Amino acid sequence: MAKKHLVIDPITRIEGHLRIEAIIDENNVVTDAYSSSTMFRGIEEILKGRDPRDCGLLAMRICGVCTGTHYQRSIEAVEHAFNVTIPKNARLVRNLVQGALYLHDHIVHFYHLHALDWVDITEALKADPKKTVSEAQKWAGLSGNRPWNASEDVYATVQERVTRYVKQGRLGIFGNAYWGSKGFKLTPEQNLIGLSHYLDALEIQRELGKMMAIFGGKNPHPQSFVVGGVTCVQDIKNPARIAEFKQILKKGREFTKMAYLPDVYMAGTMYADEALEGIGGGLGNFMTFGDFNQDDLPFYESSKLFPSGIVMNKDLSKVYEVDQTKITEDVTHAWYEGETNLHPYEGETKPNYTGFGKNENNIAYLDTENKYSWIKSPLYDDERMEVGPLARMIVGVAKGDERISKYVTTFLKQGNLPTKVLFSTVGRTAARAIETELMADVMMEWVDELAANVANGDLSTWTEFDFDTVSADAEGFGMAEAPRGGLGHWIKIKDGKVANYQAVVPSTWNAAPRDYKGRLGAYEASLVGTKVANPDQPLEILRTVHSFDPCIACAVHIIDTNGKELGVYKVDPIGGTSRA
Amino acid sequence: MIDSAEMVKKVFTQKSGRVETNKGDEYYNELFDSAKERLSSLRAQEPLKDIDLMDVIDSEGVNRRDFMKWVSATTATLMLPPMFAPLVAEATELMNRVPVIWIELQDCAGNSEALLRSAAPTVDDLLFDVLSLEFHEALQAAAGHDADRQLEEAVHHFKGDYLLFVEGAIPMANEGRYGTIGASGETFHDHLQRMAKDSAAVVAVGTCATFGGVPAAAPNPTGAVGVMDLVKGKPIINIPACPANPANMVGVVLHYVLTGQVPELDSLLRPKFAFGYRIHDNCERRAHFDAGEFVEEWGDIGAENNWCLYKVGCKGPMTFNNCSIVRYNEGTNWPVGVGRGCIGCSEPDFWDKYAYERPMANANIKAPTGGVEKTVDEFGLGLLTATTVGIGVHAIGSAIAGKKSDEGEE
Numbered sequence: 001m002a003k004k005h006l007v008i009d010p011i012t013r014i015e016g017h018l019r020i021e022a023i024i025d026e027n028n029v030v031t032d033a034y035s036s037s038t039m040f041r042g043i044e045e046i047l048k049g050r051d052p053r054d055c056g057l058l059a060m061r062i063c064g065v066c067t068g069t070h071y072q073r074s075i076e077a078v079e080h081a082f083n084v085t086i087p088k089n090a091r092l093v094r095n096l097v098q099g100a101l102y103l104h105d106h107i108v109h110f111y112h113l114h115a116l117d118w119v120d121i122t123e124a125l126k127a128d129p130k131k132t133v134s135e136a137q138k139w140a141g142l143s144g145n146r147p148w149n150a151s152e153d154v155y156a157t158v159q160e161r162v163t164r165y166v167k168q169g170r171l172g173i174f175g176n177a178y179w180g181s182k183g184f185k186l187t188p189e190q191n192l193i194g195l196s197h198y199l200d201a202l203e204i205q206r207e208l209g210k211m212m213a214i215f216g217g218k219n220p221h222p223q224s225f226v227v228g229g230v231t232c233v234q235d236i237k238n239p240a241r242i243a244e245f246k247q248i249l250k251k252g253r254e255f256t257k258m259a260y261l262p263d264v265y266m267a268g269t270m271y272a273d274e275a276l277e278g279i280g281g282g283l284g285n286f287m288t289f290g291d292f293n294q295d296d297l298p299f300y301e302s303s304k305l306f307p308s309g310i311v312m313n314k315d316l317s318k319v320y321e322v323d324q325t326k327i328t329e330d331v332t333h334a335w336y337e338g339e340t341n342l343h344p345y346e347g348e349t350k351p352n353y354t355g356f357g358k359n360e361n362n363i364a365y366l367d368t369e370n371k372y373s374w375i376k377s378p379l380y381d382d383e384r385m386e387v388g389p390l391a392r393m394i395v396g397v398a399k400g401d402e403r404i405s406k407y408v409t410t411f412l413k414q415g416n417l418p419t420k421v422l423f424s425t426v427g428r429t430a431a432r433a434i435e436t437e438l439m440a441d442v443m444m445e446w447v448d449e450l451a452a453n454v455a456n457g458d459l460s461t462w463t464e465f466d467f468d469t470v471s472a473d474a475e476g477f478g479m480a481e482a483p484r485g486g487l488g489h490w491i492k493i494k495d496g497k498v499a500n501y502q503a504v505v506p507s508t509w510n511a512a513p514r515d516y517k518g519r520l521g522a523y524e525a526s527l528v529g530t531k532v533a534n535p536d537q538p539l540e541i542l543r544t545v546h547s548f549d550p551c552i553a554c555a556v557h558i559i560d561t562n563g564k565e566l567g568v569y570k571v572d573p574i575g576g577t578s579r580a
Numbered sequence: 581m582i583d584s585a586e587m588v589k590k591v592f593t594q595k596s597g598r599v600e601t602n603k604g605d606e607y608y609n610e611l612f613d614s615a616k617e618r619l620s621s622l623r624a625q626e627p628l629k630d631i632d633l634m635d636v637i638d639s640e641g642v643n644r645r646d647f648m649k650w651v652s653a654t655t656a657t658l659m660l661p662p663m664f665a666p667l668v669a670e671a672t673e674l675m676n677r678v679p680v681i682w683i684e685l686q687d688c689a690g691n692s693e694a695l696l697r698s699a700a701p702t703v704d705d706l707l708f709d710v711l712s713l714e715f716h717e718a719l720q721a722a723a724g725h726d727a728d729r730q731l732e733e734a735v736h737h738f739k740g741d742y743l744l745f746v747e748g749a750i751p752m753a754n755e756g757r758y759g760t761i762g763a764s765g766e767t768f769h770d771h772l773q774r775m776a777k778d779s780a781a782v783v784a785v786g787t788c789a790t791f792g793g794v795p796a797a798a799p800n801p802t803g804a805v806g807v808m809d810l811v812k813g814k815p816i817i818n819i820p821a822c823p824a825n826p827a828n829m830v831g832v833v834l835h836y837v838l839t840g841q842v843p844e845l846d847s848l849l850r851p852k853f854a855f856g857y858r859i860h861d862n863c864e865r866r867a868h869f870d871a872g873e874f875v876e877e878w879g880d881i882g883a884e885n886n887w888c889l890y891k892v893g894c895k896g897p898m899t900f901n902n903c904s905i906v907r908y909n910e911g912t913n914w915p916v917g918v919g920r921g922c923i924g925c926s927e928p929d930f931w932d933k934y935a936y937e938r939p940m941a942n943a944n945i946k947a948p949t950g951g952v953e954k955t956v957d958e959f960g961l962g963l964l965t966a967t968t969v970g971i972g973v974h975a976i977g978s979a980i981a982g983k984k985s986d987e988g989e990e
Contacts, residue, residue: 007763008724012717015689017761038765040751040758041686042801043794046931054936057923061794064690064823108696116721161708172713176730177721202696202704209697210912217918218908220693220823224918226878226937231919233883244912353757356765364765462879542723553688 002026004535007363009038011545013113015065016552018511020545021366022527028535033520033527034366035511035545036373037552040335040351047501052078052471052493053227055501059489060221062503063554066482067220068101068212070503070554073478073489076299078227080476081493085298087460089236090229092450093215095292096245097222099443100211103252104219105483106389106436107208109549110260111201114429117543118267119194120184121174125163127188129155135189139262142414148259149200150193158196183532183539185270193266197259204255207248214245229462237459242451249447253440256433264433265415268426272417280425280544282526283384284314286391287509289322289488291481292442299480305442306404306481309395310380314423316398324479324488326381327504333368333513334376341379341516344490344502345475368514375555377515378508386522387485387509388548390422390431407438425526428547471496482506484549507555510548523548583911585653591862591905592656608661611839615667618840622674647672650701657831657906658843659853671838672701675710678837679742681734682716683775685768686759686795686804687748690823691786692718698826699910711833714738728762735778743833744779746772746807749788749795753803772810781815781842782807783832787925790818790849797931808849815842818849820901822925827906828854848928850900859896859922862904865889875919883919893937894921901926 003026009019017039023032043062047055059074060067072094079086086094129152136147165171178184186194209219215232216222224232235241268275290308293299310320328341337350357367366372377384385391396404411434412419421427471493479488485506492500512521520528523545532540651669655662684692696703696719701710707719714734715727722730734742748768751758756767766774776782784807787793795804808816819828832851835843843851860866868874868888875882875892882888890897896904899922907914915922924934 009763010717010723010727010761012720012723012727015718017684017759038760039686039768040802041795041804045799045801046794046797051936057935058794058797058931061688061690061822064688064693067688067690067693112696112719121721165708173707173716173720175714175720175722176726176733178726199704199708202707203702206697206699206703206910210909213909213912215918217913217915217920219697220690222918223915223920223923226920229878231878231883233879233919234886235913235918237884351754353754355757359765363763459884460879461883462877464877537726538724 006538008538014550018550018552022541024532024535028532030527030530033524034368034372035521035523036366037375037555040374044501048498050498052498056225063551064220065551068097068222069482069487071225073480073487075225075227076478077476077489077491081474081491082465082470084228084463084465086229086463088296088453089461091293091296092446093230095446097212097216099439102439102483103436104205104208106432107201108205111198114546115194115198117546119186119191120179121195122179123188124191124195125159127192132189132192136193139266140258142265143261145258148255155192155196178537178539181533181537181539190266197263208252211245211248214241228465233459233461236454246447249443256436256440260433261437264430268415268430271426275421275424275426278424279530280526280547281423283386283522285383285385286311286394287380287385287387287486288391288395289479289481289486306392307396307399307401309399311394311398319398324477328379330377330379330515332516333371334373335371344504347502373513375508375512377512378504384519385509387506389435390428393431393434407434425544425547484551505554507551511550511552511555585649588653588905589656615838619670619674622677625677658835671834675833675837676712679712679714679738680745681714681742682745684717685748686751687788689718691747694823694826697909739778741780744775744782746784746789747786749792749804749806750810751802751804758802776811776814779814782811783817785819785829786824787820787822790820791928816849817842820926825906854902855900859899859901859904863896863916865916889921891939892921893939895924895934896922899924899927
């Protein structure tokens with residue numbers, strides 16, 4: 001059997017538009033993979049010329065998922081440029097809003113965007129509800145917890161609800177999936193646990209969204225951050241608000257400990273072979289910018305909940321410090337002119353859309369020898385990097401951070417898993433769950449800290465500054481962590497207006513195409529070596545790509561254009577393009 | 581916590597309410613009869629989903645109480661008198677007779693995220709029992725060719741019957757090549773036209789799909805436009821806001837189920853039930869505006885006391901939407917609640933006209949003539965082309981605007 005060229009477009013259950021092409025050999029093993037983003041908006045160009053105080057609201061719309069993170073990075077970049085430090089209440093509110101985003105986002109990712117790569121819904125219908133209860137107890141018991149919402153009745157009701165779908169032959173959002181694939185490894189009872197928690201998590205995430213709304217006004221797209229602080233002074237003054245926040249947080253924490261972690265143990269154990277083989281491990285270079293300020297110094301000097309750092313080649317014995325001046329972007333394989341390798345402050349981007357390559361049977365294939373994505377290839381000190389929860393956990397452990405090490409070690413010990421499982425698709429998914437538990441615990445401390453600070457009479461939420469003076473000529477950056485990885489916004493300000501704006505986002509690092517040396521991006525590298533049970537149902541490819549929590553709209557918004565009219569293209573009726 | 585259902589009901593039913601709800605008995609009686617007929621014909625149709633929502637609701641007493649409470653609030657939201665409540669309940673039950681296909685174009689998924697936060701009905705009911713959601717990229721299991729097949733099947737099966745929800749703008753520069761989808765590399769524009777062709781109506785959800793939104797903000801590098809600029813020959817309903825409120829998404833479907841028609845729309849194709857009045861008209865801080873009490877800068881005495889946010893840039897007086905009543909995340913809060921003010925996100929070009937921290941009187945754009953309680957169609961477009969005073973005059977009435985308002989009076 002010859003090699004096969006798979007095209008998966010759209011990659012669903014993500015944010016944005018992503019295409020993956022993979023070459024598989026006669027043994028159905030991926031030998032080559034290409035990651036492409038097919039949508040472009042040009043948000044930095046839109047930010048140019050605006051008042052820097054207004055950037056946060058617009059930059060936030062880079063993404064409807066990590067919305068609050070872009071918001072905060074943009075505002076921090078301006079604060080950095082203006083040399084403004086925010087008051088304690090503002091720091092705590094921002095931490096709580098971001099923390100709420102982490103909890104919400106990770107849970108939605110695992111259950112609604114990722115779980116269907118592990119859980120076979122149709123198999124769940126064959127499960128014995130009674131046995132399912134003891135199965136759930138087993139996995140929750142590993143960390144000394146009772147299982148979430150586990151009873152024979154609950155499981156039977158879930159089965160009944162979904163059976164109605166299956167019987168009608170119209171599966172709605174569950175339709176046309178890879179059900180029955182050999183790539184699924186859970187038992188019927190385990191599948192039923194997953195399905196049941198999928199439904200429970202729909203309600204939980206709705207609740208968790210309210211946490212952001214309490215101090216942010218709404219979710220998605222909160223609205224209470226301003227340059228210099230936050231505006232929600234009424235809400236932090238109100239003990240009922242604080243109590244409501246805490247109540248939802250408690251529920252989210254319980255769900256994390258009683259459902260999310262046990263389910264990751266369950267999946268991790270059942271897919272342990274792949275994890276031990278390192279399937280999906282990818283680049284092995286991990287970078288994190290650090291996040292969640294623990295004191296009231298300016299954010300770039302403050303100590304962090306997640307420390308920044310870089311680990312190369314899976315070597316935990318050495319951690320390199322992050323130096324933002326070493327970040328550059330390359331466009332050899334991206335739809336832009338030139339082969340620039342410039343720092344974001346100097347970054348230039350001239351769109352040069354060259355379309356797809358060959359077109360056969362109404363399938364347009366990427367022109368992988370040349371340009372094939374709207375995403376650039378960012379480099380750190382001329383190296384390719386993976387960012388995300390796994391990077392945060394690995395750097396935390398390698399740096400000897402006590403809290404992170406404790407959570408990671410406990411997780412591995414309770415699940416009876418060796419450290420090396422982390423360098424895999426399973427590990428990437430596990431790291432996110434570990435982080436969620438840590439976050440839920442630490443947020444409890446932050447809420448109390450906020451309440452105590454307000455009770456002591458500190459109501460300050462904003463630091464005054466003289467806009468005309470500080471905005472005459474300034475530059476700054478905001479660099480921290482979105483749930484899916486390191487996120488940086490860079491701004492140059494002249495005469496009160498934005499002169500230049502660049503963002504380099506998590507999915508630019510992870511979803512990037514090859515670079516000028518032909519080295520693979522993080523998604524691409526992670527797919528090589530993956531065995532696909534059935535090439536017509538590339539479940540394993542989806543599972544690995546989803547483990548990064550792709551969020552593609554942001555990766556392409558970051559690119560600025562020079563706004564000029566581009567070349568003229570002729571659209572061929574079956575989808576290919578040729579230059580007119 | 582504010583009970584949003586109660587609040588909605590109160591605002592729409594109180595005598596002094598600033599929202600005009602009464603269209604006269606004749607109108608309502610006629611509508612009532614046609615809705616009844618419509619629902620019985622829907623009930624006679626073969627269900628897409630053989631799920632009896634009432635069974636689901638009856639299985640728990642508390643659920644039914646919540647449901648009836650929701651029904652009465654929703655009846656009010658749709659600007660219908662209480663006699664319609666039983667019909668709204670029935671329409672909810674029959675919502676799954678109307679298939680929904682949801683596509684994403686030049687978007688950030690914010691509206692999909694908002695849909696996931698729906699509390700009315702709750703999102704799991706919405707996905708599994710209430711809506712017949714046939715295709716939704718961010719939520720569905722299938723990917724690649726199988727996702728395409730899912731879409732093809734849905735379009736084929738429900739030809740002429742489905743509501744097409746569109747999230748995101750459409751890039752038209754560079755022959756539409758700034759956005760492609762599927763293995764064939766179809767442009768967003770072609771994809772939209774193909775999906776719209778066989779739909780019963782197109783619902784543009786969020787400000788990107790309605791008016792171009794973020795990508796269309798100046799200088800609009802990709803030539804982004806909204807759905808109504810492209811789709812012709814189909815009823816179009818715009819549900820703007822960034823993101824759109826899920827209550828309004830459900831409201832539109834419900835209205836369609838109830839009447840078989842698109843709801844009454846304003847000149848910007850927005851349903852009047854949700855966009856027929858301004859944020860300002862029902863704002864919790866309105867009394868402070870009238871009293872001339874303003875937040876002057878973040879964190880000041882006004883901020884600590886919930887005063888009006890106009891002077892720090894609130895665009896509530898120019899923005900048509902029901903968020904001051906419905907709020908977000910089950911009534912948990914809203915932007916004016918957290919002391920930031922409205923950025924006008926349900927208005928065309930709001931990024932270029934409203935989304936800044938200075939009051940209108942300080943900006944180059946002038947608010948419209950004609951008092952504060954006018955409807956959008958009375959001065960709607962005047963608002964956008966920016967004529968004269970408006971807020972300046974009102975602010976003088978509040979004895980507060982001083983020098984700023986002078987600039988407003990031309």
